[in-house]
Amino acid sequence: MATYKVPVISGDGIGPEVIAEGKKVIEAAGEVYGFNVDWIHMPFGADHYVATGETISEESLKELGRYRAIYLGSLGDERKVKAGILEKGVLLKMRFYYDQYINLRPVKLLDGVETPLKNKTSKDIDFMVVRENTEDFYVGLGGRVKKGAEKQELELKRDIYAVKFNLDIETDSDEIGYQIGVVSREGAKRIMEYSFDLARQRRKHLSSVDKANVMTECYGLWRDVFTETAKNYPDVQTDFNFVDAVTMWFVKNPEFFDVVVTPNMFGDIITDLGAMIQGGLGLAPGGNVNPKGTSMFEPMGGSAPKYKGLNKVNPIATIWAGALLLDHLGEKQAADAIVKAIEANLKQGKVRTYDLGGTAGTSDVGSDIARIVKVQG
Amino acid sequence: MATYKVPVISGDGIGPEVIAEGKKVIEAAGEVYGFNVDWIHMPFGADHYVATGETISEESLKELGRYRAIYLGSLGDERKVKAGILEKGVLLKMRFYYDQYINLRPVKLLDGVETPLKNKTSKDIDFMVVRENTEDFYVGLGGRVKKGAEKQELELKRDIYAVKFNLDIETDSDEIGYQIGVVSREGAKRIMEYSFDLARQRRKHLSSVDKANVMTECYGLWRDVFTETAKNYPDVQTDFNFVDAVTMWFVKNPEFFDVVVTPNMFGDIITDLGAMIQGGLGLAPGGNVNPKGTSMFEPMGGSAPKYKGLNKVNPIATIWAGALLLDHLGEKQAADAIVKAIEANLKQGKVRTYDLGGTAGTSDVGSDIARIVKVQG
Ligand SMILES: CC(C)[C@H](C(=O)O)[C@@H](O)C(=O)O
Numbered sequence: 189m190a191t192y193k194v195p196v197i198s199g200d201g202i203g204p205e206v207i208a209e210g211k212k213v214i215e216a217a218g219e220v221y222g223f224n225v226d227w228i229h230m231p232f233g234a235d236h237y238v239a240t241g242e243t244i245s246e247e248s249l250k251e252l253g254r255y256r257a258i259y260l261g262s263l264g265d266e267r268k269v270k271a272g273i274l275e276k277g278v279l280l281k282m283r284f285y286y287d288q289y290i291n292l293r294p295v296k297l298l299d300g301v302e303t304p305l306k307n308k309t310s311k312d313i314d315f316m317v318v319r320e321n322t323e324d325f326y327v328g329l330g331g332r333v334k335k336g337a338e339k340q341e342l343e344l345k346r347d348i349y350a351v352k353f354n355l356d357i358e359t360d361s362d363e364i365g366y367q368i369g370v371v372s373r374e375g376a377k378r379i380m381e382y383s384f385d386l387a388r389q390r391r392k393h394l395s396s397v398d399k400a401n402v403m404t405e406c407y408g409l410w411r412d413v414f415t416e417t418a419k420n421y422p423d424v425q426t427d428f429n430f431v432d433a434v435t436m437w438f439v440k441n442p443e444f445f446d447v448v449v450t451p452n453m454f455g456d457i458i459t460d461l462g463a464m465i466q467g468g469l470g471l472a473p474g475g476n477v478n479p480k481g482t483s484m485f486e487p488m489g490g491s492a493p494k495y496k497g498l499n500k501v502n503p504i505a506t507i508w509a510g511a512l513l514l515d516h517l518g519e520k521q522a523a524d525a526i527v528k529a530i531e532a533n534l535k536q537g538k539v540r541t542y543d544l545g546g547t548a549g550t551s552d553v554g555s556d557i558a559r560i561v562k563v564q565g
Numbered sequence: 566m567a568t569y570k571v572p573v574i575s576g577d578g579i580g581p582e583v584i585a586e587g588k589k590v591i592e593a594a595g596e597v598y599g600f601n602v603d604w605i606h607m608p609f610g611a612d613h614y615v616a617t618g619e620t621i622s623e624e625s626l627k628e629l630g631r632y633r634a635i636y637l638g639s640l641g642d643e644r645k646v647k648a649g650i651l652e653k654g655v656l657l658k659m660r661f662y663y664d665q666y667i668n669l670r671p672v673k674l675l676d677g678v679e680t681p682l683k684n685k686t687s688k689d690i691d692f693m694v695v696r697e698n699t700e701d702f703y704v705g706l707g708g709r710v711k712k713g714a715e716k717q718e719l720e721l722k723r724d725i726y727a728v729k730f731n732l733d734i735e736t737d738s739d740e741i742g743y744q745i746g747v748v749s750r751e752g753a754k755r756i757m758e759y760s761f762d763l764a765r766q767r768r769k770h771l772s773s774v775d776k777a778n779v780m781t782e783c784y785g786l787w788r789d790v791f792t793e794t795a796k797n798y799p800d801v802q803t804d805f806n807f808v809d810a811v812t813m814w815f816v817k818n819p820e821f822f823d824v825v826v827t828p829n830m831f832g833d834i835i836t837d838l839g840a841m842i843q844g845g846l847g848l849a850p851g852g853n854v855n856p857k858g859t860s861m862f863e864p865m866g867g868s869a870p871k872y873k874g875l876n877k878v879n880p881i882a883t884i885w886a887g888a889l890l891l892d893h894l895g896e897k898q899a900a901d902a903i904v905k906a907i908e909a910n911l912k913q914g915k916v917r918t919y920d921l922g923g924t925a926g927t928s929d930v931g932s933d934i935a936r937i938v939k940v941q942g
């Protein structure tokens with residue numbers, strides 16, 4: 189019997205509650221499909237930061253880097269730690285450190301879930317967003333400069349390339365804040381190839397998102413690489429879309445989309461909109477994938493500290509993320525069974541959390557899905 | 566009787582058709598409310614560019630800068646001119662040249678219009694987005710650099726400040742495209758003050774949009790200035806919102822919003838989403854405002870070259886933009902009358918273009934609204 193060692197970062201707020209349900213369901217699937225999971229608990233998050241001053245240490249990063257998949261709850265509690273510190277210090281840190289260049293976001297309206305959109309059903313909302321996850325305006329290069337002149341040195345080191353900006357900045361403004369986004373040919377190429385391959389396994393339609401009419405430099409390169417890569421996939425239908433238009437089509441014509449490939453920042457925005465049209469953050473899982481390294485699976489929702497300990501929030505996003513994790517580990521049957529069990533729970537509609545109009549608790553939903561996994565098996 | 570001289574750039578695709586209706590309605594309002602308009606036609610757009618190689622000349626910019634308000638149709642025709650050239654060379658050029666730092670976008674669902682959102686009515690969708698219009702990632706600073714080292718000099722000159730970046734870039738990447746965004750204290754301050762003042766005239770609630778947890782430098786400054794400005798407006802209720810969450814709330818809780826102040830790029834995205842929830846681009850006007858200089862009013866929709874000459878598209882966004890223009894010129898009564906006439910046309914629901922399920926032509930709708938303006942008057 190296979191045994192997987194999976195590090196777990198439950199994190200802040202409702203993180204521990206939803207992760208508990210995710211583990212429950214994965215373990216149920218393990219019983220049916222014949223595998224064990226050893227959970228390796230890690231303490232990172234707001235409390236750990238307050239207690240130790242540490243976000244995540246280089247040592248811990250190395251340690252976690254020995255595993256293929258991390259299960260993550262949610263990070264952040266603005267009552268304890270200023271916005272940005274844990275996001276940049278733990279979440280983005282891991283995405284970059286493990287070079288998880290693929291952010292996978294299934295946008296799928298499951299039967300039994302209501303979308304806020306008129307006249308749209310589960311047949312209309314079923315696409316995959318592939319968000320580039322390591323470049324663009326997320327690289328953390330920038331600074332604030334006051335009247336006068338200043339030199340700044342900014343460096344970006346990636347597995348696939350490095351770039352150094354030596355800046356000499358002169359301004360008569362009281363203060364400016366600047367931010368540099370970077371798109372590389374290597375970085376664009378690998379995400380395009382992943383997306384085209386994925387489109388081939390689906391309905392063979394890939395839509396690219398950019399704003400190349402305004403940010404002509406970084407997204408001009410993005411477009412060039414898309415166009416070049418497309419030549420190797422003549423069987424895949426393609427189109428370019430400005431990000432502003434994409435938000436409109438998600439609402440008006442979600443059925444247009446099959447696979448959507450997007451730069452990091454626009455991806456952040458449109459995947460939240462995607463979560464909303466599939467019924468809300470409580471139903472939206474995400475994967476941060478490095479096919480050859482350490483990946484990480486998480487619900488899209490935040491830590492919602494207000495709800496901590498109330499056994500109220502929806503664990504389905506986390507459970508679904510658990511299915512993505514199992515799929516990544518090669519347990520495809522178990523992964524499919526979990527998604528089916530989620531669908532069955534939603535279709536029955538009896539055991540639901542408040543966001544879906546129900547009165548059940550977080551743990552009730554987890555138990556119900558675990559039960560269905562076993563019954564199905 | 567007052568006479569206003571108003572430069573008109575009808576532009577490409579359906580631009581001339583919708584502008585014709587806008588002029589028709591403004592002239593009708595002039596008859597009723599006692600003013601004349603002298604239209605000064607300007608040729609800028611795709612055909613002009615193809616014929617002359619000119620986007621808009623410094624001389625023309627100076628000439629147009631003598632007037633208080635420009636009426637703009639739409640620019641761009643990708644069959645004739647590559648994406649980006651006219652957008653950057655004419656539209657953004659004017660926004661920057663005239664320092665139109667306020668982009669005003671009423672998001673208002675008018676009675677008689679269907680929103681794609683379930684359970685939302687005109688009572689729920691009625692807010693104003695104030696998009697900063699001259700900074701952020703729209704400043705056009707960036708470059709593409711191939712393996713090796715390169716020096717680049719980028720300069721930004723604004724009425725309110727200047728900044729010079731001398732860059733020394735070294736990379737081992739095959740090619741990178743980089744883009745620099747800039748937020749200044751002066752630029753943030755004036756848009757915050759405008760927005761707080763506007764909130765005071767409305768429901769006294771101002772929501773700020775940013776992504777300060779990731780792009781900590783430019784949006785950190787944005788947040789600081791918002792917080793400082795808020796101290797002078799203790800009667801206005803405020804909140805910060807990450808842009809990804811904003812797209813969700815526009816769909817789920819649009820009634821939450823009163824005035825929304827947003828950096829340029831996020832503003833581009835969320836105002837298109839706003840247009841969609843108010844019934845589509847055919848109904849969404851925009852103003853590019855410099856309170857002390859030359860402003861510009863335009864429909865949000867593109868030039869839709871495919872529809873050119875078909876007398877099909879909805880002119881309401883353009884007519885509404887005309888009302889914003891009149892309001893800006895001080896003709897508040899006439900402006901209000903036009904908006905009321907638009908509402909009456911939509912409520913009656915008899916003369917509608919195809920996007921609203923009707924069969925009327927562009928010019929029918931313009932004539933109907935002009936007629937109502939006169940009847941009302
Ligand atoms: C928490 C935040 C840093 C993060 C992001 O912006 O990527 C989140 O919004 C996401 O989409 O995973």
Ligand SMILES: CC(C)[C@H](C(=O)O)[C@@H](O)C(=O)O
Binds near residue numbers: 402656
């Ligand atoms: C045409 C384009 C350059 C423009 C923008 O990005 O600002 C448009 O989308 C808008 O919102 O006015």
